[in-house]
Amino acid sequence: MSKTPIMVLENVSKYYGLNGSVVKALKEVNFELNEGEVLILMGPSGAGKTTLLSVMGLLLHPTEGKIYFEDNIYDSKTKPEFLTETRRDSIGFIFQSFNLVKSLTVLQNVELMCKIGKLNKNGYKKRCEDMLKMLNMGHRLNHEPKNLSGGERQRVAIARALINEPKLIFADEPTRNLDSENGKNIGEYFRKIADERGTTILIATHDDRLKFCADRIIHMEDGILLN
Ligand SMILES: Nc1ncnc2c1ncn2[C@@H]1O[C@H](COP(=O)(O)OP(=O)(O)OP(=O)(O)O)[C@@H](O)[C@H]1O
Numbered sequence: 001m002s003k004t005p006i007m008v009l010e011n012v013s014k015y016y017g018l019n020g021s022v023v024k025a026l027k028e029v030n031f032e033l034n035e036g037e038v039l040i041l042m043g044p045s046g047a048g049k050t051t052l053l054s055v056m057g058l059l060l061h062p063t064e065g066k067i068y069f070e071d072n073i074y075d076s077k078t079k080p081e082f083l084t085e086t087r088r089d090s091i092g093f094i095f096q097s098f099n100l101v102k103s104l105t106v107l108q109n110v111e112l113m114c115k116i117g118k119l120n121k122n123g124y125k126k127r128c129e130d131m132l133k134m135l136n137m138g139h140r141l142n143h144e145p146k147n148l149s150g151g152e153r154q155r156v157a158i159a160r161a162l163i164n165e166p167k168l169i170f171a172d173e174p175t176r177n178l179d180s181e182n183g184k185n186i187g188e189y190f191r192k193i194a195d196e197r198g199t200t201i202l203i204a205t206h207d208d209r210l211k212f213c214a215d216r217i218i219h220m221e222d223g224i225l226l227n
């Protein structure tokens with residue numbers, strides 16, 4: 001596999017201010033993500049995995065350091081609107097909280113992403129249906145989120161993150177609520193889009209069963225990236 005960096009982190013730190021004290025959640029992280037690779041990020045609870053995904057995914061500003069992505073540099077002073085714009089166009093998230101729209105059905109939740117995405121709008125309904133069927137959600141298209149199980153909601157969130165074919169995907173514990181068959185299915189799909197479309201995927205997980213889909217496994221402890 002050729003190694004073309006898609007995102008580079010240079011001395012990235014993230015501090016949270018909390019009641020006058022400071023939590024150093026990321027400490028001078030240097031790191032490259034390459035095009036078309038699937039990476040698994042492991043580490044104990046509180047190690048900084050969600051924080052790293054949030055900073056790399058441009059949901060949070062780094063406190064110090066720089067992030068290079070798509071010919072731009074992001075740092076503590078980058079305008080929030082610019083972070084939002086880049087995120088919307090190029091990055092997909094599967095996060096620990098699902099953020100589904102309560103008043104919309106499963107299918108409508110996924111369609112909504114197509115309406116605000118930049119991909120060709122033709123035939124998006126069929127694309128959404130196919131994606132949900134692939135995730136074994138074909139029988140729940142017209143249900144509202146409140147009538148779904150945790151694992152079903154998780155799969156709708158995954159469909160939403162993937163439907164616009166972002167070139168970079170961050171997934172925080174994507175298989176947490178899933179049984180082994182659906183977990184394996186997600187891993188296989190990540191592998192497939194990395195190989196076929198060159199999508200880059202960073203997965204934070206405690207789930208050893210996802211290791212089969214990874215090119216690289218990295219570890220974090222106490223805000224430090226170990227390898
Ligand atoms: N908003 C916040 N304000 C203050 N401290 C925070 C905040 N979010 C996270 N932290 C702290 O930063 C550190 C890293 O947290 P983070 O959520 O990134 O860990 P994690 O590796 O994702 O853990 P887990 O495996 O439990 O999800 C922890 O010490 C946590 O308490």
Ligand SMILES: [Mg+2]
Binds near residue numbers: 049172
């Ligand atoms: Mg976390």
